[in-house]
Amino acid sequence: MRRRGFLTALLAGAMAPRLSWADVGSPAVLGAAREAGGGYALFGIGADGTDRFRIPLPARGHAAAAHPTAPEAVAFARSPGSFAVVLNCVTGAVLARLEAPEGRHFYGHGTFIAGGEILCTSENDFATGQGRMGLWSRGLGWRRVGEIPTHGIGPHEIRRMAGDVLVAANGGYRSHPAQPGVKLDLDRMRPNLAYVSADGALLEKVELADDLRPNSIRHIALGRDGLVGFGMQWQGDPAEGVPLLGLHRRGAAPVLDRMPVHEARAMAGYVGSVAFDAAGDQVAISSPRGGRVQVFDDTGRHLQAILREDVCGIAAVAGGGFLLSDGLGGLMRADGQIRPLAKRPGRAWDHHLVPVSA
Amino acid sequence: MRLALLLAFLPLPALAGVAEAVDDQILPATERFAASAGALAGAAAADCTAPALRPAYQDTFDAWMGMSHLTFGPLERDGRALTIEFWPDPRGRVARTVRGLASEADPVVGDAAGFAQVSIAGRGLMALEQLLYDEELSGYGAGDYPCRYATAIARDLAAMAEAVQAEWQDHSRLMLSAGEPGNPRYLAESEASQALYTALLGGLEFDADQRLGRPLGSFDKPRPRLAEARRSDRPLRNISLSLAALRDLAVALSDAPIPATQAAFEAAQATAGALDDPRLAGVADPAGRLKVEILQQQIRAISDAIEAEIGGALGLTAGFNSQDGD
Numbered sequence: 070m071r072r073r074g075f076l077t078a079l080l081a082g083a084m085a086p087r088l089s090w091a092d093v094g095s096p097a098v099l100g101a102a103r104e105a106g107g108g109y110a111l112f113g114i115g116a117d118g119t120d121r122f123r124i125p126l127p128a129r130g131h132a133a134a135a136h137p138t139a140p141e142a143v144a145f146a147r148s149p150g151s152f153a154v155v156l157n158c159v160t161g162a163v164l165a166r167l168e169a170p171e172g173r174h175f176y177g178h179g180t181f182i183a184g185g186e187i188l189c190t191s192e193n194d195f196a197t198g199q200g201r202m203g204l205w206s207r208g209l210g211w212r213r214v215g216e217i218p219t220h221g222i223g224p225h226e227i228r229r230m231a232g233d234v235l236v237a238a239n240g241g242y243r244s245h246p247a248q249p250g251v252k253l254d255l256d257r258m259r260p261n262l263a264y265v266s267a268d269g270a271l272l273e274k275v276e277l278a279d280d281l282r283p284n285s286i287r288h289i290a291l292g293r294d295g296l297v298g299f300g301m302q303w304q305g306d307p308a309e310g311v312p313l314l315g316l317h318r319r320g321a322a323p324v325l326d327r328m329p330v331h332e333a334r335a336m337a338g339y340v341g342s343v344a345f346d347a348a349g350d351q352v353a354i355s356s357p358r359g360g361r362v363q364v365f366d367d368t369g370r371h372l373q374a375i376l377r378e379d380v381c382g383i384a385a386v387a388g389g390g391f392l393l394s395d396g397l398g399g400l401m402r403a404d405g406q407i408r409p410l411a412k413r414p415g416r417a418w419d420h421h422l423v424p425v426s427a
Numbered sequence: 428m429r430l431a432l433l434l435a436f437l438p439l440p441a442l443a444g445v446a447e448a449v450d451d452q453i454l455p456a457t458e459r460f461a462a463s464a465g466a467l468a469g470a471a472a473a474d475c476t477a478p479a480l481r482p483a484y485q486d487t488f489d490a491w492m493g494m495s496h497l498t499f500g501p502l503e504r505d506g507r508a509l510t511i512e513f514w515p516d517p518r519g520r521v522a523r524t525v526r527g528l529a530s531e532a533d534p535v536v537g538d539a540a541g542f543a544q545v546s547i548a549g550r551g552l553m554a555l556e557q558l559l560y561d562e563e564l565s566g567y568g569a570g571d572y573p574c575r576y577a578t579a580i581a582r583d584l585a586a587m588a589e590a591v592q593a594e595w596q597d598h599s600r601l602m603l604s605a606g607e608p609g610n611p612r613y614l615a616e617s618e619a620s621q622a623l624y625t626a627l628l629g630g631l632e633f634d635a636d637q638r639l640g641r642p643l644g645s646f647d648k649p650r651p652r653l654a655e656a657r658r659s660d661r662p663l664r665n666i667s668l669s670l671a672a673l674r675d676l677a678v679a680l681s682d683a684p685i686p687a688t689q690a691a692f693e694a695a696q697a698t699a700g701a702l703d704d705p706r707l708a709g710v711a712d713p714a715g716r717l718k719v720e721i722l723q724q725q726i727r728a729i730s731d732a733i734e735a736e737i738g739g740a741l742g743l744t745a746g747f748n749s750q751d752g753d
Contacts, residue, residue, distance in 0.1 A: 414615055
């Protein structure tokens with residue numbers, strides 16, 4: 070309490086120090102949750118599963134974007150949300166409220182480029198269905214300074230790669246805020262993975278074979294040496310047991326996972342999150358609908374299924390393995406074995422665990 | 428005041444019903460399945476021709492319906508549930524795999540360890556159904572390849588059923604010690620009843636959306652040939668047996684009377700009992716279709732009653748993330 074008051078006073082003064090993630094307890098990841106009382110909050114979580122900070126949120130969040138150095142987080146409303154909040158994780162103060170411009174809504178993910186000066190947000194131009202990335206300047210008080218195309222329909226997660234190349238998962242089908250939760254034009258869907266320069270030029274576009282058109286590309290993780298892992302959501306019959314993880318490196322053909330058919334079917338056609346481990350040797354996908362996480366090597370060879378009801382959040386942890394979160398309040402460490410780290414009854418962890426880089 | 432005192436002595440809601448569900452529903456069902464599958468293997472050893480094996484196949488499938496909803500725990504290991512029954516099968520993998528093995532007379536059926544590595548679409552009850560009921564395949568003689576193949580499936584099923592039964596003994600202890608330090612699977616007391624509750628609702632959803640929904644297809648395109656185990660006349664029987672097992676689980680799981688849930692189960696069972704359409708072939712004509720749709724709605728109404736009567740009382744809900752797409 071006293072420390073928080075002191076910091077607030079400091080921040081209010083002219084001599085505000087340059088704060089870092091260490092000032093909020095060096096969280097390994099950020100995660101949003103519903104709490105026992107029914108409210109929502111954003112948490113900083115240590116690699117050991119302990120809470121490092123807690124900031125109340127106005128509504129259910131989807132994902133967050135962590136600033137690369139400053140302890141600031143952008144929390145997105147669930148799609149089709151029209152707002153996001155920028156939070157000072159030290160004080161809990163709302164630094165800015167980002168409103169999607171007329172004719173746009175957020176898809177729930179974002180990432181920073183330009184050393185943390187520019188926030189990119191995945192958006193829908195819902196009159197045309199074209200995907201957009203909104204650009205917001207931190208230095209200019211989080212003002213919107215432009216937008217660039219994602220070169221596809223229905224973008225979801227976007228990530229920054231080396232050289233501020235942005236990689237976007239274009240889900241391939243349209244949606245409209247007037248019909249929340251409804252997937253439009255599924256029979257014409259055409260997902261892709263697009264590499265886009267910061268000025269909006271298309272550098273490379275990856276599409277899968279025609280029989281995998283119904284596989285919506287939605288989540289992205291970055292591995293070693295430019296390897297991109299993408300998690301998919303199958304809009305066809307879940308009993309077909311199709312691949313749900315793709316691996317791609319620029320200039321090469323995408324590689325699909327090789328899951329045993331029973332594991333593929335148990336995923337219920339749905340991937341909620343994807344993450345590489347810290348070394349980039351392994352990549353994992355989660356399915357809350359199937360209650361399991363599948364772990365692969367970096368060539369898509371299946372290594373392990375981890376069973377856990379309503380599991381969804383995955384993030385790398387230093388020292389190897391993954392941190393997992395579930396809707397029952399559980400946080401687990403998975404490194405060959407699965408070990409519970411914390412169980413907070415009444416807390417339901419939401420879809421994503423977002424790594425903090427510092 | 429008195430009520431508060433009374434409530435203080437009631438068992439913790441989170442613990443309710445787990446022991447009862449394990450003792451009254453789950454363990455007896457795993458024993459019955461192991462016994463039936465063992466008898467199937469015994470029958471195959473004596474006479475593996477199709478007419479001789481059909482009764483034991485039917486018994487084993489009956490027993491399987493008592494536990495096919497237990498998709499957590501021992502059945503989710505190594506894909507056992509799908510290996511025991513590869514269904515739904517929208518791409519026709521079972522028929523393709525069975526015909527492939529039969530046309531090559533693959534010697535793998537002579538070796539139990541090797542057979543356990545065969546594609547799961549070529550093992551289990553649905554593969555056996557092909558051999559025992561398909562018009563082209565089922566006429567084999569005692570010395571023919573399909574006879575040895577059927578024997579291999581029966582032995583493999585018996586081995587899986589025995590392993591599942593044994594592992595359920597251990598898994599039930601894990602459930603009953605939910606939330607205790609060192610329990611790697613159930614991190615809180617409530618997680619054991621949550622797993623049962625999820626299995627209960629998942630079983631009803633499977634009955635409505637898969638067992639009935641697949642043959643129903645759409646009004647313009649009914650798919651009667653997609654009904655579960657149609658060749659062996661089991662589509663409606665599987666629904667009735669599954670509902671009976673799920674009802675036992677619901678009763679065990681709740682520590683209070685559940686009249687609305689019971690009534691909903693009875694209504695669905697009555698409709699199923701009056702249907703007189705074992706293969707659900709009626710989905711292809713408007714009148715028959717309506718009856719199957721009514722049954723489907725009644726099964727969904729059971730879920731609603733359970734969510735109100737059991738979920739509410741135990742503080743359980745369907746999954747936070749699994750119900751929310753993005």
